[in-house]
Amino acid sequence: xxxxxxxxxxxxxxxxDGAGIGKYEGMTFFVKxxxxxxxxxxxxxxxxxxxxxxxxxxxxxxxxxRAEPPCPYHRQCGGCQIQALxxxxxxxxxxxKVENNLRRIGGFDEIPMEPIVGMENPFHYRNxxxxxxxxxxxGTIITGFYAGRTHQIIPNRDxxxxxxxxxxxxxxxxxxxxxxxxxxxxxxxxxxLVRHVLIRxxxxxxxxxxxxxxxxxxxxxxxxxIRELCALPGMTSVSVNVNMNQTNVILGTETRLLWGQLFxxxxxxxxxxxxxxxxxxxxxxVQTEVLYGLALEYADLHGTETVWDLYCGIxxxxxxxxRRARQVYGVEIVPRxxxxxxxxxxxxxxxxxxxxxxxxxxxxxxxxxxxxxAGRQAYADVIVVDPPRKGCDxxxxxxxLQMAPExxxxxxxxxxxxxxxxKVLCEGEYRIERVRAVDNFCQTIHVETVCLxxxxxxxx
Numbered sequence: 001x002x003x004x005x006x007x008x009x010x011x012x013x014x015x016x017d018g019a020g021i022g023k024y025e026g027m028t029f030f031v032k033x034x035x036x037x038x039x040x041x042x043x044x045x046x047x048x049x050x051x052x053x054x055x056x057x058x059x060x061x062x063x064x065x066r067a068e069p070p071c072p073y074h075r076q077c078g079g080c081q082i083q084a085l086x087x088x089x090x091x092x093x094x095x096x097k098v099e100n101n102l103r104r105i106g107g108f109d110e111i112p113m114e115p116i117v118g119m120e121n122p123f124h125y126r127n128x129x130x131x132x133x134x135x136x137x138x139g140t141i142i143t144g145f146y147a148g149r150t151h152q153i154i155p156n157r158d159x160x161x162x163x164x165x166x167x168x169x170x171x172x173x174x175x176x177x178x179x180x181x182x183x184x185x186x187x188x189x190x191x192x193l194v195r196h197v198l199i200r201x202x203x204x205x206x207x208x209x210x211x212x213x214x215x216x217x218x219x220x221x222x223x224x225x226i227r228e229l230c231a232l233p234g235m236t237s238v239s240v241n242v243n244m245n246q247t248n249v250i251l252g253t254e255t256r257l258l259w260g261q262l263f264x265x266x267x268x269x270x271x272x273x274x275x276x277x278x279x280x281x282x283x284x285x286v287q288t289e290v291l292y293g294l295a296l297e298y299a300d301l302h303g304t305e306t307v308w309d310l311y312c313g314i315x316x317x318x319x320x321x322x323r324r325a326r327q328v329y330g331v332e333i334v335p336r337x338x339x340x341x342x343x344x345x346x347x348x349x350x351x352x353x354x355x356x357x358x359x360x361x362x363x364x365x366x367x368x369x370x371x372x373x374a375g376r377q378a379y380a381d382v383i384v385v386d387p388p389r390k391g392c393d394x395x396x397x398x399x400x401l402q403m404a405p406e407x408x409x410x411x412x413x414x415x416x417x418x419x420x421x422x423k424v425l426c427e428g429e430y431r432i433e434r435v436r437a438v439d440n441f442c443q444t445i446h447v448e449t450v451c452l453x454x455x456x457x458x459x460x
Contacts, residue, residue, distance in 0.1 A: 001027060001052065003044050008060065011038040016097055016416075018081035018445040020056075029054045032148075033075050035085055037063030065089040070123065071160040078148030079161065080443040091118045091439060094447040098415045098437045106419035108426075114436040117290050122442030125284045127266070129162045130250055131170060131197045133177075133184045141177050141184050143170055143197060151187055151248075161443060163201045165232065169210055172228045173197050180221045190215070190246040198241070198250075198277055202266035203285045207236040209264045211277040213250060214240050219258070226259045236264050241277055251278055268292060271319045273344050278336055280313045287440040291411065291448055292320045294436055295384060298409045298452035301325045305381035308405075310360040310396070315341030315353065317384060317411070322353040325382075330355045331363045360385075361393035368399050380405040391417025394424070401428040408453040418449055429456050 001024075011020035011034045020034025028051040034040050039061035042054035067086040074083040082090055095116040102108045119125065131143045134153045144156035157170040176182065177194060185192035193216050200209040210229055212219060219225070219240050226238050238259040243252030255262065255277050263274040268282075268289050275281045282288035295317055299307065301324035309318040312330030314337050322328045322345070330353060332338050338357040345353045356363050371378035383405045385392055391414065400408065408430060412418035422432065434452040441447065 001025065001044060001047060003047060005044045006041060006057065008039065008041050009054070011036055011040065011063070014093060016101075016445065018093075027051060031056050033084065035063040035066060035082075036089075037065055069160075071156075073144075073154050073156050074160075074443075076147050076154045077145045077156065078150075079145050079159070081148075081445045083160070083443040087118065087122050087442070090122075090442070091116050094439060094445075095437055097445075098418075098435070098447060098449050101415035101419040102422070102435070104419070105416055106423045106426075108419075108422070108432065112432060112434055114434060116437040116439060116447075117287070117294075118439045119287060119442055122439070123160050124163055125286060125442060126159075126161045126163070127203055127285055128198070128200050128281070128283050129159065129166055131157075131166075131199070133173075133194045133196060134186065135184050141174055143174060162199075165201065165208060165234075166199050168232060169199055169208075169229065170197060172232075173210075173212070173225070176221070176225045176228065180224070182220060185215050187246075193219075195243060196250050200264055200275060200277070200281075201234075202264050202275075204267040205265050206234040207264035207266070208232065208234045209237040209239075209275075209277065210235070211237075211239045211241050211255070213243050213252070215244055217242055222258055230259065236260050237262060237277075239277060268316060269320065271316075271323075271344075272347055273314065273316065274340065274347060275314075276336075276340065279340050280334070280337055282316065282440065284440045284442075287438055287448075288316070291438045291440060291450060292317055294438065294450045295409050295411055296320050296324065298434060298450060299324075299382045299384065299407060301382065306379060307382045307384060308364065308380045310364065310383065310385045310392075311387045312341060312355065313337050313386075315344050315355060317386060318353050318355070319344060319348060319350055321382075321384065322350045326352065328353045331358060331360045333357070333359050360387075361396040364403075365395050365399040368402060378403050382407045382409065384409045384411065386411040387417075389414040389417060392421045397421060397424045401425065401430075404429065404455060406455055410449075410451040410453065412449045412451070413446065415447065415449060418451065422451065422453070425453055430454065431456055 009022040011022045013021040019030040041058040046053040069083040142155040144154045158167045183192040185195040196213040198211040242254040263276045305325045307325045307328045309330045318330040341355040368378040430453040438448045
């Protein structure tokens with residue numbers, strides 16, 4: 001087999017990143033956009049010794065689990081990897097993905113998996129969207145999303161995952177740019193003004209934020225843009241964020257308010273949050289309430305517990321827990337997030353949540369060592385971790401085992417690093433009690449998982 005060879009293949013499985021898997025002449029091929037049950041004609045694009053990548057050239061016999069995607073750009077766009085799969089099968093794929101990782105990487109045989117939590121309407125759930133702005137080959141200003149693994153913009157102002165008002169906002173911004181000859185940013189040259197349009201929407205409050213990320217300090221004719229945006233019901237915040245670096249990082253360090261206030265408010269459960277352009281806030285508020293509700297349920301708090309919430313962000317889980325705990329300590333490395341967390345605690349009248357700025361893998365071990373040097377036992381009834389995709393640092397896991405909380409609640413956005421970390425914790429004195437996946441990212445390969453670990457030998 002070699003590059004550009006074509007053949008017909010039956011898809012028998014799917015990889016963790018959503019590619020179809022089939023075999024031909026004893027070799028395994030990964031085929032983007034192919035689903036289990038498809039028969040497809042493919043062309044080889046890359047070959048390894050025993051496997052390769054192939055592009056689907058023609059769908060000969062569709063899988064019975066195929067659905068009609070509402071977005072015509074789903075194959076080109078890098079956002080929705082599995083939109084063509086029926087939602088029922090999407091959920092099954094994600095449940096199996098979590099379970100397979102726990103078996104293969106974690107080495108767990110008996111896994112107390114509970115049914116995955118899906119959405120009644122798995123579209124239009126995102127409360128935040130970031131649209132790159134550029135030009136097409138004719139010089140026309142466009143916005144949309146990047147094609148998979150590229151920075152080529154697929155023009156699309158009506159994303160099936162975003163809220164409907166996004167299109168109205170983008171129409172206004174692009175029309176303003178065309179009318180006043182405001183240039184779009186060009187990544188290759190570093191020239192041009194408008195780089196991205198960031199939109200946030202409060203699902204409970206209907207408040208809207210628009211932030212233009214610009215390659216400069218000023219936005220020409222900004223009053224005209226503000227006037228048009230403010231005609232939209234719910235407009236609460238209009239700002240610019242300055243990013244003059246030639247980088248793939250979207251946001252710069254300086255944000256300037258043009259109109260309104262520099263934040264919108266929204267709720268998760270009965271906890272109110274102020275969200276700025278740079279705040280980290282879960283993009284699916286409906287499923288986040290489910291996710292944090294499960295974390296709270298697994299923590300099993302009765303008002304007397306001391307809880308540590310590691311990688312706490314703007315305090316979203318911390319404030320949920322504080323309503324039921326005696327004291328919550330949140331740890332977060334991003335200074336602005338810590339400021340947001342403290343402000344959100346005050347906003348909700350919560351006085352038993354304290355927030356520490358620093359790396360979780362540094363702050364918790366240093367706290368433990370300091371207490372040990374003073375002859376005291378560093379203690380927590382419950383430790384909650386919600387790390388980034390890379391999972392927890394080995395030193396942090398070791399400190400958690402030394403502190404020996406009765407329960408550990410692990411919230412994960414990556415089943416592979418989750419399995420790796422649970423293996424370490426369960427080689428200590430812990431066992432997995434409950435596991436449940438939550439579909440926070442419908443139509444994509446990503447999934448959130450909540451796990452409860454309880455300490456064995458509690459009386460020793």
